[in-house]
Structure formats: structure tokens, C-alpha cells
Amino acid sequence: MSPQGPVIRSIPEGDDRERLVCGDCGFVLYENPKVIVGAVCTWDGKYLLCRRAIEPRLGYWTMPVGYMELNETTEQGALREVWEEAQARARIDALLAIYSIPEISQVHMIYRAPMTGPDFAAGPESLEVALFAWEDIPWDDLAYPNVRWSLEYEREMRGKSGFAPRGRPDRE
Amino acid sequence: MSPQGPVIRSIPEGDDRERLVCGDCGFVLYENPKVIVGAVCTWDGKYLLCRRAIEPRLGYWTMPVGYMELNETTEQGALREVWEEAQARARIDALLAIYSIPEISQVHMIYRAPMTGPDFAAGPESLEVALFAWEDIPWDDLAYPNVRWSLEYEREMRGKSGFAPRGRPDRE
Ligand SMILES: [Zn+2]
Numbered sequence: 082m083s084p085q086g087p088v089i090r091s092i093p094e095g096d097d098r099e100r101l102v103c104g105d106c107g108f109v110l111y112e113n114p115k116v117i118v119g120a121v122c123t124w125d126g127k128y129l130l131c132r133r134a135i136e137p138r139l140g141y142w143t144m145p146v147g148y149m150e151l152n153e154t155t156e157q158g159a160l161r162e163v164w165e166e167a168q169a170r171a172r173i174d175a176l177l178a179i180y181s182i183p184e185i186s187q188v189h190m191i192y193r194a195p196m197t198g199p200d201f202a203a204g205p206e207s208l209e210v211a212l213f214a215w216e217d218i219p220w221d222d223l224a225y226p227n228v229r230w231s232l233e234y235e236r237e238m239r240g241k242s243g244f245a246p247r248g249r250p251d252r253e
Numbered sequence: 254m255s256p257q258g259p260v261i262r263s264i265p266e267g268d269d270r271e272r273l274v275c276g277d278c279g280f281v282l283y284e285n286p287k288v289i290v291g292a293v294c295t296w297d298g299k300y301l302l303c304r305r306a307i308e309p310r311l312g313y314w315t316m317p318v319g320y321m322e323l324n325e326t327t328e329q330g331a332l333r334e335v336w337e338e339a340q341a342r343a344r345i346d347a348l349l350a351i352y353s354i355p356e357i358s359q360v361h362m363i364y365r366a367p368m369t370g371p372d373f374a375a376g377p378e379s380l381e382v383a384l385f386a387w388e389d390i391p392w393d394d395l396a397y398p399n400v401r402w403s404l405e406y407e408r409e410m411r412g413k414s415g416f417a418p419r420g421r422p423d424r425e
């Protein structure tokens with residue numbers, strides 16, 4: 082039987098918020114918001130998108146994006162995701178956007194990262210990877226609203242630098 | 254006896270990295286980087302600083318800053334810290350800086366947040382709170398290098414908007 086782990090909500094002594102406590106061993110889990118890092122990558126004016134091979138939103142298209150890991154910078158995390166999901170190399174150019182999603186305690190940090198070579202391929206979490214001209218982007222099959230927001234802001238900021246990262250356009 | 258919790262390093266089945274596993278109940282802890290949020294607050298050209306009442310760096314000065322909590326945006330977290338540590342009200346104006354510290358898996362997001370009134374007081378984690386003119390800032394008694402970096406960048410960007418957040422000046 083797999084362990085239940087910390088699943089009981091209670092306020093530990095000396096604390097002021099509910100935390101998750103393990104009913105088997107008493108361990109208190111201090112949950113924290115999670116950072117998601119990703120990149121809008123381009124080559125020759127076209128956009129690098131991955132079709133998701135995993136749930137949620139299996140079969141839908143996204144820029145390379147995923148959970149930041151321990152012992153990396155946000156920029157390193159974004160480039161790691163570009164490699165893992167799209168087997169492509171890129172360089173960080175600017176921070177395009179920061180999207181807080183407090184309902185699920187996530188902070189998304191999306192970079193602009195031009196590819197440094199033409200190669201790409203589907204990584205283990207992608208069904209396929211492709212470069213799309215703007216007018217060919219599969220707008221109706223994007224995995225999340227923030228994929229569209231990020232692509233649109235990349236296009237708006239093309240050629241510009243030193244700009245502030247965009248927040249959520251649906252909360253402005 | 255307090256629980257050991259997940260302290261054994263091993264690679265769970267189907268995973269590709271070492272995680273922390275509990276020797277008592279088998280729970281696997283997926284650790285993630287932590288987000289620290291804070292703000293450089295000003296009133297009448299003076300800077301709001303708190304003298305830390307807790308370790309680490311007890312007795313040293315910092316802007317209001319702390320761990321982002323669940324179910325808040327980064328901006329809400331920064332303003333919550335301003336309230337908790339300095340009992341002051343402010344409004345978010347710009348993102349000043351993002352500091353990744355991969356050695357300890359932290360991402361710091363520091364905002365520019367002018368105070369919306371003159372009141373402040375020491376919160377439970379502060380020994381004292383004060384407004385300092387630039388030339389009176391206790392430079393030799395700041396808690397961390399990023400306090401200085403943030404104050405300096407706030408001053409450099411005074412009156413400007415729409416700028417990119419600064420990274421770590423020691424890694425540029
Ligand atoms: Zn347990």
C-alpha cells in the first residue's frame with residue numbers, strides 16, 4: 082500500500098495557518114507556491130510549439146514550460162524545459178511575462194528565448210514539436226490561455242528590449 | 254519524539270532524480286524552489302527598513318521580505334510582508350528585481366512599492382522599523398547583499414517606469 086503522507090489539515094503548535102500533517106508519522110508538510118518556467122522560442126520568425134504527450138491538456142499545443150527544479154536559476158530552468166520538451170537550444174533574451182495563479186498557488190515566468198540553431202525534436206513529454214509561422218499557429222488548440230498571451234506579447238515586443246514583464250491580461 | 258519525516262535521499266520508481274523519502278511511512282517529498290517576495294517602500298523620499306528580530310541575520314536591517322504563501326499573487330505576498338513586518342500600507346508600482354539563488358533554491362522577487370500613508374511600526378518579526386534618508390541608510394548593517402542591490406536599483410529607477418527587472422549584479 083502506498084503511503085498516505087501528509088494529508089490531514091491542522092494547525093501545528095506555534096503556527097498560524099493550517100498545514101498538512103501525516104497521520105502515520107506526524108511529519109508536517111510546509112507547502113509553498115510553485116514556480117513554472119518556460120520560453121517562447123523562435124527561429125527565422127517562426128514559433129516553437131510542443132504538442133503535449135501528457136495530461137493535463139494532452140494533445141494541445143504549448144511553448145516549452147514546466148516546474149522549476151531545485152538548484153537552478155529561473156533562466157536555467159526555462160532553457161532546460163526547452164531542451165527536455167523540444168530538444169532545442171536557445172538563449173534567454175528577456176523576461177516576457179509573470180503570471181501568478183493564486184487559485185493553484187503557481188507563479189509562471191515566461192522568457193523570450195531565440196533558438197541558437199534550427200534543430201528540434203519531440204522530447205518524452207511531447208507528441209510532436211513544430212515551428213509555426215504566426216498565421217499558422219493552432220490558436221484553437223493551445224493548451225492554456227497563457228500560451229496565447231505569451232505568444233502575443235512576444236510579437237508585440239519583437240525588436241524591443243528593456244521592457245517590463247507583462248502580467249495577466251485577464252486581471253488588468 | 255518529533256517525526257523525522259522525509260530525510261532519506263533515494264530515487265523513487267519511475268523518477269529520474271533523488272527525492273526525500275520518509276523512513277517511517279514511505280512518503281516521498283517533492284521539493285520545489287521557494288519564492289521570496291518583498292518590497293522597497295518609500296515615503297517622502299525615505300526608505301522603509303526593518304531590523305530583524307529573528308535568525309538568520311538577527312539585528313540586521315532589511316526591506317520587508319519573506320516567503321510567498323499559498324493562494325496569493327507575488328504582489329499580494331509582497332504587500333502582506335510590508336504589513337506583517339513593518340505594519341505599513343503600500344501599493345505595488347513596478348517589479349524592481351528578480352534574484353535567483355540556485356545554491357539554496359530560492360527566487361526573490363522585489364517590488365517598488367510607495368507607501369500610501371506615513372504609518373509604520375515593528376511587526377512581530379522586527380525589532381524596530383524606520384524610514385531612512387538615503388545618506389542615513391545603515392549600509393554596514395544590512396542583512397543581505399540583495400538589500401543593497403534593491404535599494405540602489407530603486408534609486409537608479411526613481412521616476413522611471415516600464416523597465417526590466419534587474420538580475421543579480423554579482424552574476425552579470
Ligand atoms: Zn508519514
Ligand SMILES: [Zn+2]
Nearest residue numbers: 106275277278
Ligand atoms: Zn513519515
